[in-house]
Amino acid sequence: MKRLRTDQLKKGMVLGESIIDASGVVELLSKGTALTDRHIELLSNMSYESIVILEDHDELVKTVDLDVNKLNSEARKNGEAFDIEKLLKDLEEVDGHVYEPTERSAVNRNMEIHVLTGEGNIPIDVRHEKTLESTKEVFKKLQDTGDLDLDQIRENVEDILPDMIRNNDVLMRLNQLKASDDYTFQHSLRVSILAAMVGKWLGYSHEELVELGEAGLLYDIGKMNIPDYLLKKETHILPEEFELLKKHAQLGYSILLKTKGVTTNIKYAALHHHERMDGSGYPLRLREGQIHDFAKIIMVCDVFDAMITDRPYKKGVSPLLAADYLSWSSGKLFDPEVVYVFTKKLSEYYTGKNVRLTTGDVGKIVFVDQNYPTRPIVQVGEKFVDLIKNRSIHVEELM
Incomplete structure (x- = not known):
């Protein structure tokens, strides 16, 4: 393998490593992808300085094994350590799961949405801060006791949902949210908001919007069982570390499976949100109709927000460039109906900006x-x- 600058890339070259966004977990292009002119243009516009390319296609079949001791050594370099025994136990539980075929969500389309009143006099940033802190408390309790307070998660969604539904200019709403040092929590809340908006545009009922909003808050819950140093890491993520990060979808499903009251839709949203329409995603390499409807919405919102959000070590791209990536990947990576509705509705509010x-x-x-x-x-x-x-x-x- 060799590392090339983006201005050295040529059509037909094959990626030797997956292209990961600034959050370190969203896979924009998979290892083994043959580059097109469009790929190269997008990578250049997204400010990637260099890319790993295969010199010998036999390198593509090499697999990366999870070496927990190596991960612990890397954690110590970053001034932290983690509970190896707990991680091994969690991974053993994940490997023991037998995943049933997807039960498709029975969504009622084109229903008239009657979304509640809410407290309209509370500014969105105040409501956001309250919801963010409440969600953090729920997740901390989960870490401390192993119990997930699903009632509080639902209350948080119902608290913030009315404001989102009233205003279609979702970019303006997202820009009004206060920045937070807790990227994982902030990102989940933003994805929850985006997913609820997409559900509204697709004609979901109020009950389905609440459930979709809950899925948006909980889809990344498996990261709670990923060593903290890795979620905070700002330097290059090792292949072994990325293999562990990819386990968070299964870890999340495992947590939700043990939580009373969590619906099948929410469990599958967590398990499938990194799957892709062409089978290039993870963890189960599912394709098109095998992927749950909620996950098809959340994966689009997840990628979009990860791309536009500034991180300490990488500036986010513009919403138009992120939407351009989604449009170009529509049908191949992402559900075309979800992408079409998402990009079309966003574009209605570009004029005048x-x-x-x-x-x-x-x-x-x-x-x-x-x-x-x-x-x-x-x-x-x-x-x-x-x-x-x-x-x-x-x-x-x-x-």
């Missing part, structure tokens, strides 16, 4: 062609920049 282009110019979006929702026309001073015609220019920041 100020943006910075990759040229450095600052302007305003004045028109969005619904056939190309991520390539708007931007007015910069007296001139108009049509991003459909100027494919080399992208929206770098939505201001």
